[in-house]
Amino acid sequence: MPKNVVLLYDKLMLSHDTGQLHPERPDRLYAIQDALRCAEVPGVRWQAPKPATRKQIERIHTCDHVDQIEAFRGRAGRLDADTPLSEDSVAAAYLAAGAAIDAVDVVHKNPSESAFALVRPPGHHAERDQAMGFCLFNNIAVAAAHAVDTLGYKRVLVIDWDVHHGNGTHYSFYDRREVMVFNTHRYPFYPGTGQAKETGISNGAGYTVNVPLPPGMGDGDYKHAFETVLEPIADAYEPDLVLVSAGFDSHRLDPLGGMEVTSEGFGGLCTMVQRIADKHADGRLALILEGGYSLEGLSQSVLKCVEVLAGTPYEIDDEPSENGYAAIVRARRQLRMYWNV
Numbered sequence: 374m375p376k377n378v379v380l381l382y383d384k385l386m387l388s389h390d391t392g393q394l395h396p397e398r399p400d401r402l403y404a405i406q407d408a409l410r411c412a413e414v415p416g417v418r419w420q421a422p423k424p425a426t427r428k429q430i431e432r433i434h435t436c437d438h439v440d441q442i443e444a445f446r447g448r449a450g451r452l453d454a455d456t457p458l459s460e461d462s463v464a465a466a467y468l469a470a471g472a473a474i475d476a477v478d479v480v481h482k483n484p485s486e487s488a489f490a491l492v493r494p495p496g497h498h499a500e501r502d503q504a505m506g507f508c509l510f511n512n513i514a515v516a517a518a519h520a521v522d523t524l525g526y527k528r529v530l531v532i533d534w535d536v537h538h539g540n541g542t543h544y545s546f547y548d549r550r551e552v553m554v555f556n557t558h559r560y561p562f563y564p565g566t567g568q569a570k571e572t573g574i575s576n577g578a579g580y581t582v583n584v585p586l587p588p589g590m591g592d593g594d595y596k597h598a599f600e601t602v603l604e605p606i607a608d609a610y611e612p613d614l615v616l617v618s619a620g621f622d623s624h625r626l627d628p629l630g631g632m633e634v635t636s637e638g639f640g641g642l643c644t645m646v647q648r649i650a651d652k653h654a655d656g657r658l659a660l661i662l663e664g665g666y667s668l669e670g671l672s673q674s675v676l677k678c679v680e681v682l683a684g685t686p687y688e689i690d691d692e693p694s695e696n697g698y699a700a701i702v703r704a705r706r707q708l709r710m711y712w713n714v
């Protein structure tokens with residue numbers, strides 16, 4: 374069924390200047406805009422986001438962390454070896470988190486609309502008290518906390534298909550069940566977390582799901598992980614809102630990821646996620662951009678996902694590889710004490 378798609382974007386996020394040689398660069402958003410504007414997908418509307426407030430950010434991050442980021446407002450610097458800042462980076466970070474919140478608000482007010490927050494800096498590596506891996510604030514975690522704390526959602530499913538483990542999101546909700554975090558990622562790989570045995574603690578035990586994968590995984594492997602792990606768990610959890618940490622660095626053209634997912638494959642994954650949202654959450658689905666460093670792979674994959682959100686599904690026909698199948702079986706074994714997988 375055709376749906377409207379709201380794209381949250383502001384050109385200030387182009388002014389987060391990480392330097393000529395950095396993979397997380399403004400050209401990423403230029404390439405996405407070019408692809409979307411050329412394709413003219415029906416039902417797409419661009420919307421300028423509001424910056425997040427300090428109070429919204431502090432639902433996830435410590436006061437000290439926010440102070441540390443604020444100290445760089447209007448000036449260049451470096452938070453860690455991978456995370457350089459320019460004069461506008463702090464303002465861009467507040468807008469990126471605000472865009473993720475606005476994406477949730479869009480689908481909350483009107484489930485017949487989907488949203489995609491086209492943001493940088495990305496967020497899923499940012500922990501409570503630490504910026505890392507190109508990320509200042511954890512945009513999707515801030516948005517999920519907004520959904521639970523102010524909009525009253527009871528079961529938010531966060532799906533992270535970026536090639537890197539979303540450690541920041543994983544730890545943000547490690548002891549909470551109102552937000553379930555499903556991560557599939559290359560392992561061992563940066564940032565080093567995300568083994569299948571990391572399943573959450575106390576009230577959140579079982580509500581963190583990790584499917585670590587070896588390098589070289591393609592569309593069929595990701596499809597198999599979604600079919601045999603994500604879908605049965607989502608059917609049991611019955612999310613009332615679905616959010617995606619949409620990173621595209623597992624694309625076959627990506628210079629960092631070492632995976633083999635195609636642009637159409639991302640369309641297929643997005644279709645599977647849309648079906649979960651339709652089945653359980655009245656269609657409420659918002660995507661938040663994370664990584665993806667091949668301009669071609671990134672922009673074409675975002676386009677495929679936007680087409681899916683607008684009502685054109687993609688199907689993956691590939692079977693899993695032997696290595697992928699074995700890795701997914703190992704992850705399922707760890708999860709069986711909580712879920713029928």
Ligand SMILES: [Zn+2]
Pocket residue numbers: 535536537620622663664665
């Ligand atoms: Zn990544």
